[in-house]
Structure formats: structure tokens, C-alpha cells
Amino acid sequence: MRSWMKMLKELTLRPKVHQVRKSPAYSFDEDLAKPVSGQKAKEILSKSSDIVFREFYLQGKESIPCLMAGVDGLVDKNLLDQFVLKPLMVDLPGRRELAQLTLSNVVDSTIQYLLPGLEIKKISKLSDAINAILSGDAVIFFGESKEAIVIGARGWANAGINEPVAESVIKGPHEGFTETLRINTSLLRRKIKHPSLRLISLKLGELTNTDIVVTYVDKVASPDIVSEVLKRLSTIKMDGVLESGYIEEMIEDFPYSPFPQIAYTERPDVLAGKLLEGKVGIMVDGTPIVLVVPAILTQFLNVNEDYYQRAMTAVLFRFVRYIGAFIAVTAPSVYIAVTTFHQEIIPTDLLMSISAGREGVPFPALLEALLMTIVLEILQEAGLRLPRPIGQTIGIVGALIIGDAAVKASLVSPLMVIVIGITAVSSYAIPYYDLSLAVRLTRFPLMILAGSLGFFGVAVGFYAGLIHLLSLRSFGVPYMSPIAPMRIRSLLQDTFVRAPWWAMKRRPQLLEIENPQSGGKGKE
Template sequence: MKSWLKMIKDLTLRPHTRRIRKPPVLPIDQEREKPLSYKIIREELEKSSDIVFREFSLRAQEEIPCELVVVDGLIDKSILNDFILRVLMVDLQLDPDIKKLTQNNIIDNVLIRLAPANEIKKIDKMGEALDGILSGDAVLFFENLSEALVIGARGWASRAVSEPQIESSIRGPQEGFTETLRTNTSLLRRRIKHPSLRIVSLKLGDLTHTDVVVCYVDKIVNSDVLSEVLRRLSRIKVDGVVAGDSIEEMIEDSPYSSFPTVYHTERPDVITANLLEGRVAIMADGTPTALLVPITLSKLMQVNEDYYERAMIIILIRFVRYLGATVSVLAPSIYIAVTTFHQEILPTSLALSIAAGREGVPFPALGEALLMTLSLEILQEAGLRLPKPVGQTIGIVGALVIGDAAVKASLVSPLMVIVIGITAVASYTIPAYDLGIAVRLIRFPLMLLAGTMGFYGVGVGLYAGLIHVLSIRSFGVPYLSPIAPLRIRALLQDTFARAPWWAMKRRPELIDVEDPNSSSGGTK
């Protein structure tokens, strides 16, 4: 019994306070802060075939053995050959002053020789040498010396900056993040050319040592939000952070809620705009998406094109978007409630038409709706996991062939197929994929309540859902802000509608930024 209670307690701990796996304790980990020893590093790394050891000697007053250690595949070979090995093995050897060098001054002289063409620094700790080698740098060791040089020579195959695959845009920039962290930070630097843009580096994962950066704009970001972000990241204790998206589960406020409290995007322009509003971005190496906090429900219903079109057009677009989300949540439930409990609200002709369509259907309206909704979910999941051409074919086959066959076999009514089709199309108007999944999950309990209690059950379900959403926070910010609590200025400026650019003179009040005045507002 105690073991079961312990297991339940472990599962209910907040993700950022729980160690998911206990990392193995290796001898090399215990020596990271000790003075540098090339012998120990070689004994540890020579077991891997991709670690390359290049041994050579410098003929100074005395022969000084040197070892250059790199990881094959992470190093730029042109930098290694032309700006490191050539300088050390050819240019330095031909210099007549080399005879003046000894073991006492060799490191400083080599550093001066390599510095003009390379990023270089002196190290004296075991951990610094290991991190440099395994991160893709070249580390130059001098035998019998407790210091070494880390030379920046990283270079590996990477995907070029291209159009985002998920967040496509008709207007605006067509650049998306890649899997290389420094490429992603450079995309932000190109857009915010100001020293107030801060990029703080961290390493997460006891074994992977994944590079993670926290980006914010000083004097705009709320200091409490920033400190909370850094605190939660520092408390992550796991073996490895394989993808940046896994950080989301470890820092979010409501890990057991279906509603996302962390926003992720692959667009640099979206990150830039949100940093200027006072939010904080988190990016990890190896992941082409960035995380944004804090976030609200209204922000999840916005897209980057809302700020590239004219303000009056966005009013209509956002109305359609919110209408589609409402239809996606309520359409199946309303159909079930009306056909099961509230037929009297229908016109006689429509009621007779629905009854004729349901003639011969062996399932009640609830069973019919559950069958079709589950079929829709299966088809959507199958379309996502298959290659794009095949996935599109699956969608067409599911919508046309299976739906038509189900109607002819009298398994479902024609109106039910129409309702599910409208629901599916309406759900695609929700911009955030995570929010779309939450809406799909909400649909099922609402259908069950509608099938058992009619409109009363739908009302109870919506009321319970509203209470849940009101209780959610994202790093201290209410999830329904600026609707609840009501902030009139923010509500009118950029929620259901967007004010013109020249009228948006204040940053969102929901974040309580240090500098609320925005220079984006101009004169009409």
C-alpha cells in the first residue's frame, strides 16, 4: 500500500520539481571542477570512434608535445586545417622567434598567434575542456601543462533558414527558426538592434547539457516574470532535454489542464513582437521552435498576419476565428441536445426532415455523434503521421468515401455527417495547434452531458469549463485577461479587434511591464 501511495505522490509532483530519471554517476563527472589533466580526458574520450586526437610537436627551445582534440562531424575542417593546424605546424615553425619559446610562455604565444583568425580562450578545468570538445570546438592541450586553449571551430551540417512549415503566412516575413541555436538568436538580433535585448545562456540536462537561452528586453520585461522563468528552469533536473518543447511541460503552471499555458512558435517576427510587449522567450539548441511566456487565451487566437493587414479587416477575420472556435466546441452537443430532448424548438418541416434522415439508424444521437467524432479524430491523426501526399488522400477518402458509405449503410444520418464536417472545418480556424487539441477534448464531455441532460447539461459543462479557465494562470497572469479581470484599454486595443498601429501607444497591461509606453504608436 505504501508503494502505491508513494507512486501516486511522485506522479502528482510538479514536473519541474521531479527528477524523471536518475543520471548515472560517472568518475569524470566528479572531476569536472578539478585541474586540467589531458591523460584523464584521453582515457575517457578515446573509447569513442568519432573523437579525433591529432598529436604533433612544437620545436622551440625544447620539444613541446601538443594534442589537438576534436569531434569528427562537429568541426569545420577548413578552419581546422587553414587557421589552426597550418598556423601551428607551418607558420609558427618557420618563425625565427620560436627558439625563444618555452613551456612557461608557449600558451600565451600560441594564443596570440591564433587569436586574429579564431575565437579562442584559455582554460584550466576538466569540465571546461570536456564541454569545449563535446560542443564542437577544438581543444589544444600541451603535455605536462595544466592549461589548454579552446578554439572556436564549430561547423556541422544544418538546415538553412527557410519558410516555416506550420505557421505559413501570406504576408510578412517568410523566415523560420532552424535547429541551430545561434542561427535563431541571430534572427532576433537582426530585428532588435538594441543592447537592451538580453540573451541569457543556460545548460539543461545532466547528460545532454543542452544549450538553452532565455531572451527578453530589459526595462520592458516584468522582473517578477523573468525571475520566475529563470527559477523554474534552474529547478529542472532530468537526464536530458532532447527537444526544447519538452521544457514546456516542466515549467507550465497547469500541467494537468488541457489548455496550453506556454505558447510555441517557429517565427522570429512573432518572438520579436512579443519580446517588445514584455514577454520572455525560451529557445533550445536542436529545436526549430521557441517558447513564449506568459500567455493568455486571447493571444492563442491571434496570428502574425493580424498585424500585417489593416485593422478593419482584422475585426472580421477575428470574428470568424472566434465563431469557428465556438462552432467547433458546441455544434455536436447542440445537435445531440436538440434531437434527443428539445425537438419542440425546431420548425415542423425541419423536425420531419431530421426524423426522416434518422430513420433506420440503430444508434441514438449520442452514440451516432461519438462514432463520427472518433472517426474524425482517427482520420486526423492518421493524416498527420503519414507523408503529406498520402495524408491528404486519407482525408479525402475519409470525408467522401467513408462518410457516404456510413450514410448508405444507415449507420449515421446525413445531418450528422454535415454537423461533423462543419465541426471539423470550424476547428481549423483555431490558430494554435495546442488550443485546437484542447477544444477537441472539451467536445467529448459536452456531448456526453448533452446526451444525458440536454441543454441543461451543456450549460453545466460550459460553466465548469469557465471556472476551470478562470483558475488558470500563466506565470502569474490570468488566462482570460484582459476579459477577466477586465482591462478596458487592453480589451479594446488588441483582443477581439485590433486597433490601428498609430493608436497602440501602450504595451499590454496584463503583463504589468516596467515601461508601459510603446514607441510603436505614432501620429495619424
Template sequence: MSFFRKKRKKPSINLSSFELDDLNKESKKDLLKTSLKENIQHVQQMLGNSSDIVIREILIGKEGPVKAGILYTNGLVDTNSIQNFIMESLMLDINTYQNQMISSHQNVLQVLKDRILAVGSIKDVTEFSSLFTDLLSGDAILLLDGYAEGFTICMRGWRDRGVMESTTETVVRGPKEGFTESLHTNTALIRRKIKTPHLWSESKQIGRLTKTNVVIMYIDGIVNDKVVEEVHKRLDRIDIDGILESGYIEELIQDEPYSPFPTIYYSERPDVIAAELLEGKVAIIVDGTPIVLVVPALFVSFIQAAEDYYQRADISTLIRLLRFLSIFIALLGPSIYIAITTFHQEMLPTSLLINLAAQREGVPFPAFIEALMMEAAFEILREAGLRMPKAIGQAISIVGTLVIGSAAVDAGIVSAAMVIVVAITAISSFILPSFTMSMSIRMLRFPMMALAASFGLFGILVGFIALILHMCSLRSFGVPYMSPFGPYIREDIKDTFVRVPWWGMFSRPRLISQKNNRREQNSAPKPPRNKI
């Protein structure tokens, strides 16, 4: 697979003189008029006289005053700032010299920008399309009578959820803060972690109707420039009416849309995103969601947790090995049980085989149907507990699991051993830090059960080999998905199955950060110890 996706060639378009005239007329219609009344009427007409659009007409200057209009969206702006820094500055705080300059009608816009308006961010606006975008994004618009241009003044001040602890990625040791739905808050949380001037951010607007703000963040000098270029290309190719969550963008830019494995990583924690940026990856922050995307993504990224880097290396290594074991159990637990009890009974001790045979004596279904019913019942209970009100969801899921499992065994529908296997499998699937990878493992569990019921352990082996081959064929923005296992990179193994101490983490992943691979400039083989 090539590093970049092949971009489709756009067909050449030949416009006639009549079509060019129509385009020129449309572009002229989008320009602001010199009449303040016409501009306000056009805004009201386009917005359908919406009640939340506030239009305030005022007079600037005392001698030969200039008529002006202030437009803003109620609920998206800080009304106190508009009153204190715009209206008060224009109507009350004008001195004699400034009043004479305004009255002379010479370069009034420049006078307002340089001498009168006490605000931080001001930009010119000459088109209605830009005016509507800024107005509906929470900015205030200042228009003057007699001028075909105005000002966009940043006065955004809507209410948002404060910085709280992440509910999906909890840790015992480490920062407790999580991202919010505010784009500016999220970028500020990342800059609090990384205070280098090389942390660059680039903004885009995606969605014809929503015009959702999207920010791309990366560390210049560490990131691979080809990855940044590819991110821009894929985002620029998105042509959709609305983006309401980062999941939209994840589906539109991912490498393998039909693969069960996620090729884009995401997190709700600023410290995780900062660590990914320090490895040379690119973060995609979408306004309106606390979920931040990270590319490229490797398989090992979904197994790692933030707390792995805050605990000692030996503790983190033990927990990681436990996670890999849990992946194996979650994927192949029911399949191995079905294969052994159906085709390979000789692998079990005689006493255990007799006990299992006694339990299954009254069960009318084969092991595959038995496991399928229990897995389906558990998935239904899990989804019900997730969607029900928080106060009763957990109680319903626990009670439902206990009652259904016990009643199914007493009724002779399933065996007690199958209930144990399904319970251990379910618990193992919850140990993965990434919810998307956990869902992928749970989906793949069912075809592996079918292979086990059809061909026994040979079917499991063939399915597992096919799964590994598929994962090795995946790429995430040009980087092999199974790196550093395939291709094998010896120096990058230090942060996969095991996590070496920080004094041994002297290099970044080689296939991700190709410009500045050294994490420690003067790395030592072991920590220095001072003799007393």
C-alpha cells in the first residue's frame, strides 16, 4: 500500500461567457453594500428575522455623527463585554480629537480600529458569507453607514462545561483533568503541558452548514512533514453538510473503513495527547466534543494506558502483560472451550471431563449454540446497562446477569462451565484501556467461535493466522499498523509488551518521528548513583 491515497483527478471545467457573468453577479451579491439599512435588511432576510439575532443601531461622534450597527447572536457572546468595550467606547469615550476625525469622514474605519475600540481581536469583513459565519460563531459585527466593509470583533462568551475528570479514562495516579466541548479550552490544556514555541496549530472549517472549527496540532521538528501533509489532504477532501463530533472525521479519513480494527486513536485526556505529540504524532481537535483524534495509530497504542508511564517500570510491565493475556482470553476464550469440548476431549483431565459431561447431560444445545446465547445475552445486558439512567443502569446489569445466569443453569439451558467461561471472557474485554479496541475484539469473538465449532483448534489457528496477516497489512497514515513487531524494530520494543524505565526510553518510535528521533540527548545506560 502506498503512503498516500491516490487523489482523483478533477475533470476540467470550461465555462462560457454567460456562466462567467453569472458567477461575477453572484460574487457581487455577496459583497457588503455601502448602505447600512440594506446590509441590515439582507442579514434579517437571510436569517429569517430570528429572535436570537440582536441588531443595535447607534450614532458615533457628536459633530456630524456616523450611523453604525452592532450585530451579535444572543447566548453566544459576552453581552457585558459588548456593552463595556464596544458601545461605551463608541458612544461615550470619544474625545474631541477623535470626534473631529470621525466627523471629517476621513478613514473612519482606521480610526475606530486604532484609537477607539478597546478590544483584542478585530478583523475586516467585506462579504456576507464571512459575516454570517462569524456572527453565528459568537462574534460581534460592526457595520458603518456609507462603507462597504465592517469589523468582526471577537466577543465569544457562551457557557460551557468546565474542566472535569475524564469519565472514560480513569487513573489512580496522574492528572485528573479531561477535555471539554470548547475548542479553545482543549488547545489551552495541551499548551499547558507543552510550552515549546514549536507546538504549532492550524485551523480549518469543515461542514457546509455547521462550519465546524477543526484544529490540527503537532510539534514542528519532531513530526513527519509527510504525515501533516496527508492529514491536510484528507481533511480538505471532506465535503459534507455537517460535522457534529470527531467520529464523523474519523470515519471520513481512516485508512481501512472495512477493517474491524481502528486505525485512528483518540483520547479524552490532555496528558495522553501531549505524550502522543511528543512522539511525533498529529492531533486533530474538533469543536464541540471532548474526544481528540491522534494519527498515526499503532496497535500497541490501544493497549497502553496513561498510568503506565506514571507507575514504576516493573509495575507497568506486569499490567501490560496482563492486558495482552486479557486480549487473548477475550478473543479466544469461548472458542477454545468450544473446540476442546467438541473435538478435543482427550486434552482434558479425566476427572474434569467427567464433570463437564455431567453438567452438559441435560443441556439440549451444542456448545456453540450455548456460547452464542450466553454471549448475546451478555451483550444485551451490557448495552441496556449503558443506555439506562445512571442511577439504575449498574444495578440492572448486575442483577440481570446474576438472575439470568443462575436461572439458565437451573433450567438446563446452559451449563455452569459455560457461564464461567463467558463471565471471564466478558471481564477480560473490559481491561483494555481503549473502548474501540475492546469492541473490535468482541466482534471478532463470534467468527472465531464459528471456526472453533466447525474445525476445532485447527479452525482457531487458521482464523488467528488470518487475523495477524490482516493486521500486518494495515497502515495508519503510511505507518505499518503492527509496528514495531512487523516490521520488527528492535529499539522500539522497549515500549510494547514491557515498559523500560524512563532512563532507557531514549528514542522515539522510528517510523513515526523520522526527523528528531532522540528523546534524551545524553542518555545513560542506567541512572546515576552518588556514593555517600
């Protein structure tokens, strides 16, 4: 009881100090306060593949080994080559000061005599160096020297970064991933500037040699899941990987389930948000689609914009989305069940008008609904592939022919058109295309069940689907969590409702990760 009260309090009262989602402690935290050291920096950063290190000798002097570090994709390589590496490495003859370079004066002398750039700073703490590197600057370490130089060399690609069409937002950043892996990693780096963000490079595809990057936040992501992802990726043997969809099918747990078990995104902010929740991202060169694992069902109905809006409006929109998904699945089957089996539910007046509307319609309700749903699917599919100017025609044709003319010709009843319309609109409320496809797929068996067994059939279909969903696991995480296994805190914090940020004290735990290897099968 007391724990309940505590939780309630936590979720409803705003604390004075907002410590939300504490970052975990890392082994290098202590080192960061220490003076700079090239060796340490390399140790901390070298676990990610996008960080480049360049070792060289200053002015050819072997007594002064240097190490330059920067993030590939964030630093301006041209600038570093021309105006940093060249003057530092090539011996400039005739300068007296340079002849006397030692480790003790090297930093000042370099700044004074060698580096032509404007934005140059001397630092002495390791944390500053790491921050500078991760923010896109280059840092030069000099042997054992207690100081280092930061060179303002930020220069990243801005061209070609557009808002993703499939995931547009109103409030939130309008940038999306591109087809170039390096740009994508740099976009991610700019969101999470911490050494714990790991990027691990792989190559897949015997002929395409596609670059893959597995990314996660160390100690936030479960090591089991990370190693499982790497393991599953390493088992892929195929000649070409052209899109992340290839990988998705190869690594998902239940290939015969219509439900998506791997989320995807085209947005760096979404990916960063997911990584901070402890998920693992898989980036594939050549596509802006980044896979995110593990996935749970409710996640497909939540969008990142929920976190940018105020909590109360976000709750409303989530609610709308869940209702939409529910209607999209059930509306046609409920219509069928009600009109062919359970007429007593319908209010008498409505019964009369349905009955009158269906008069002269040659098909039974089931067939009518199936036909209309198929027509709807065709319309959707046709509109999707057409060039945009022609696409509008589809809308008009659909509205006129299917909506109006068909009713007038007594091919379908007016109520059926309404039901199909509501279904279509509701299914657009599902933010993830993959899930909306799954919903469209599950609609058909439910309709047939409803047509043959009424609400009993609908209930059986619904429960069968539920059992299926409950037995799914995505990389060891139960697909229906946190609904079942129920975790009250996660439910109240970030599932059907979104708690205000100050109430999200703890990171959503990826629940009950058991045997990610087993391919989703729980203990028996």
C-alpha cells in the first residue's frame, strides 16, 4: 500500500529538483576529471567505430608523438588535412623556436607558430577533450603532455537532410536520416555526445559489402540484447543487403507473425530517444531506415512527438490512436456480426434504417464487407504507387464511384460505406506503417469469423490473436509488456498515458529479458 502511495505521489507531484532518469555510472567517470591523456582518450573512445584517431610525429620529431582525434562525419576533413595536419607534420625550416620543441612547451609553441586556424583552444582536462571530440571538434594530444589543443573543425553535411515523408511531425526537429551511413552516424552523434554511445561497424552481404552499424548506449542497453543482436547479425549470410528490411526479416524472432517485431525510424531524434531507453539501433548504409530492437506492441502506437508535446495533450492523442487502432481492427467485423447475428443490439430505429438501406443489395453482409474492404485496399495500394498529381484522381474516383454511385446503384448499403470509411480513417491513425499493415491483414480473418459465428467468432479470433501476441517476444522482451506481464509503473508512466517528464524518474525497463537467444520462447 505504501509503495502505491509513493508511486502515486511520484507521478503526480512535481519535485523541486528534477532528477529524471539518472545516467548510469561508467568506469571512465573518474578518469574524466584527470588531466588530458591521449592514451586514456583513445581507450574511452575507441569502442565506437566512427571516431578516427591519427597518430603522427610533430614536425617529424620522434620525441613528440601526437594523436589527433575526431568524429568521422562531424569534423571537416579538408580543413584538418590542409590546415592542421600539413603544417604540423611538414618540417618548417629556419624557425628557432621550433627547433627547441619539447613536451613542456609544445602546446604553446604549436598554437603560436604552427596552427593557422582561428578557433583554437588549449585545454587540460580530459573531460573537456572528450566533449570537444564528441561535439565535432578535433583534439590533438601531445605525448604525455598535460595539455591538449582543441581545433574548431566542425563541419558536417547539411545538404540532403530532409524531413522524412513517412514520419512528419509538427513540433519537433525536421531532420531525417539520409542514404549515407556516415552522415547518419554523425546525426546521431550530435544528439548523444557521450562516450557511452557505441557504434559498432560490421559488413554484410558478400557482393554488396554493405556497411552496418550497430549502435547503443553502453550500460543503458542490456548487454544480453546487444550481444544477441551482434550474434544474429553475424549469422546472416547473403549476397546482398540493399535495405534494412533484408536484415529485419533475417533477425526477427517470429517470422510467421503478421506483427512487426522490429521498429524502425527515419528520425535521428527518435533513434536517440530509443537508445536512451535502452534499445539497440541497426543502421544500414544506403537507406535512411534504421531498425530499433527490441520492440513492444504499444511502442508502435506511440510517436516521439508525444514527448515533445505537453503531457496532457499527448495523453489525448495517444488515446485517440489506441481507439483508432481498435476500430480499425474491429469495425467491419462488428458490423457483420451485428447485422447478421445480433440484431437485438441495434436500436430499433437504426435497425429499420439499416434494413431499409440494405434492401436491394444483392450480397450478404459478409460478402459486401469483404468486397468493400478489398476495394479499399486496392484504392490505397493504387494511390500509393501513383505519381502525386495522378494520385488525387484516385481519391475522386474512390469517393465518387465507391461512395456515391455504388450506393445509388444498390450495390452496397450506405452504412457499409460509412463503416469502411471509418475503418480506413482509423487505420491511418496508426503511426507505424508496419503495424497498420498488420491491422489490415488481421481484419480479414476476423471478418470471416464474424460472418460465420458472430460475436463468438470475433471473440475467438480476438483471443487467438491475443494469445499469439502474448507468446511473442522480441529479443527476449515480451511483446505485450508492460500490459502483460503487467508493470504498473510503466503502464502509468509511458504506455497508454505519458507522464510528465518530471515524473518519469526511471528509465523504462525492458522487462523480463529472459534468454534472448531462445527466439522468444519463454520458460516452460
